[in-house]
Amino acid sequence: MDEGNSIIYGLEHQTRALSPQYGESDAIRFLIGTQSLKPGTNQVHVVELEEDTGALHTKVFRHEIGEIWQLRCSPHDAATLLTVHNAYDPIAQQCAMGVSIYKLPTVEVIPKDLDELSAMQSRNAEDLEHVTTIRPEKPEEEVRCAEWHSTDPGRVGVVYEGRLAVVDLASGAALAAAAPDGRARLKFTAGKWNPHQGHSQFAVLQDMHIKCYDTRADGAKPAWTIDNAHRQLARDLDFNPNRQFHVASAGDDGALNIWDYRNGKEPIFSRSDHSHWVWTVRYNCYHEQLLLTGSSDARALLTAAPSVCRDPDDDKQPVLEDGVLQSYEQHEDSVYCAEWSAAEPWTFASLSCDARLVLSRVPRHFKYKILL
Template sequence: MEDGNSIIYGLEHQTRSLSPQYAESEAIRFLIGTQSLKPNSNQVHVVELEEDTGALHTKVFKHDIGEIWHLRCSPHDAANLVTTHNTYDPNTLQCTMGVSIFKLPTLQVIPKDLDELSSLQGRNAEDLELLVTIKPEKAEEEIRCAEWHPTDAGRLGVVYESSVRVHDVSSGAAVCSMKSDGRTRLKLTAGKWNPHQGHTQFAVLQDMHIKCFDTRTDCSKPSWSIDNAHRQLVRDLDFNPNRQFHLASAGDDAALNIWDYRNGKEPIFNRTDHSHWVWTVRYNSYHEQLLLTGSSDGRGLLYAAASICRDPDDDSEKTGKILEDGVLQSYEQHEDSVYCSEWSTVEPWTFASLSYDARLVISRVPRPFKYKLLL
């Protein structure tokens, strides 16, 4: 795979959920969930990039439980994943959301020999092993997403429309609950564990605001909050992996904001390069000044936010080893809203973006920017 040449993988059904295989340490793999309204037609695709040749290898698994709205691979076991899904019941004519934990029957994607390749080519979608399903307390309650705890393999944070509950992975039972302020009707839209502060904090997005709760307390009040983080709905957030007080957020005001939540009145970095809603933002795990965004304008953008990532004694600016703030590259191979952008957890220069038109685009950071960071 050469720099500047993206690889496109097309699916049969519409898509809006993507996750790297976090616990995988060698292969560049992404998992995709489909969102088809047809009964028993949804799937989970495992896509592996062969780095030397640029070839894509895939495995397809059935997800008959319903359309997938969110998917996240386990950071503890490469075989486990969790999906947030919507199921239509023809008997009651109603849709019910749920969260299901599955296990992949195999981790192998690239065939070892020609005989195995021939057998794989004629094979239909395989079954996933269902471990547990978590259902809302009320059938009509919506579920936004489910996030694995960063260090505790037995805990899962689930964001509902009006609360967050931490569930036991084995039984599905709720062990902790955080409810939104009863005086407001503002619904939650997403959430994520804080990878710092002892992995006890869970941040949620509520309308235009970001609020973070400590799961060791009664969760009646947030530990910290950023009010009016965006002028319109906040869609996504991601914590800086290296700086414990920094996080990035994206919203319907077409903005990318970076915050120091110790003083959340004004962002420390702000860009409005998209022309429509920004659905996703992701920090590079190795190089914190690199970020990805995806938007309803059909573009994925690669950003540099170098000016806020320098330490006081850092002389990289004098030596020229620093990127200029702003958009480094625009990726426009999509024809619909880009709902997800994710970095590979194995190769720091490789990333993927996914749009609603069932198109996965795998790209690499252009060589000039890569060398400027390394040399």
């Protein structure tokens, strides 16, 4: 991929689900889920970027259950993924959501011989191997998101609109649960495992607030909270991979906030560079001062936050300044997802509702400032 240039991959159907292939450490791969209302037309696309040439290679798999609202690759196995989906249930005569676990028949994307090349060029979609499906207790219950446990491949945290459940994939049983507190019964909107604190905490977004539950407890009260994290609905959060008390959040107020949840009265870092709702925020797993955001203003922003990534006894000046490093404006619709590559720390992808995937790189001069 040339310096300063992005690569665009277009799909046939609308999209809002994107995930890097976490279990793959050598190839730059992203998985995309489509959101078509027409039964039997949804797909999972595996997109691989050839770093040296900038060429894109793809494989397409059928997703028969329904439109895909979220997709997450397993951090434990490159061939395993989950999707949060919505489809019409003819028995209940209504739409019903669920979480399905699948395995890819192969993780290889770039063909190794001529027979594989001709098969890829035919563009025939292959079948995913269905493992199991987690369904809500009530058909009308909405599933907000699902997240793999950081260390246990047999556990998945599922956020419903009114509760959190940690599900054992082998038995389908809920190992832990939590529900919104307070009389207002504000609904959950998203959530994520805390990679610190023994991998036992799960943080959820509840309206404008962040609440984190210890899954070893009864779930009646959160372990910690950040009230009014945003002035409007909170949309997404991500934990700093290196600093155990830092969490970033994004919301409908157009803000990116970073918090030290030991004292959540005021954010330790805040930017309002987007002009509309911010749907997603992601820390770079290797360089914590770099964050990605995607917004309904049709932009993905690369932002630096070095001022909150310094140790108290570090006298060196940050090599980057706080603020937006670069704006990526190749999208024409809401950017629902932005994700860093799991294999290469300087490559990332953004996905918009108009079925457009944009692969980009951190500009070289910022990269060299960080490394040198």
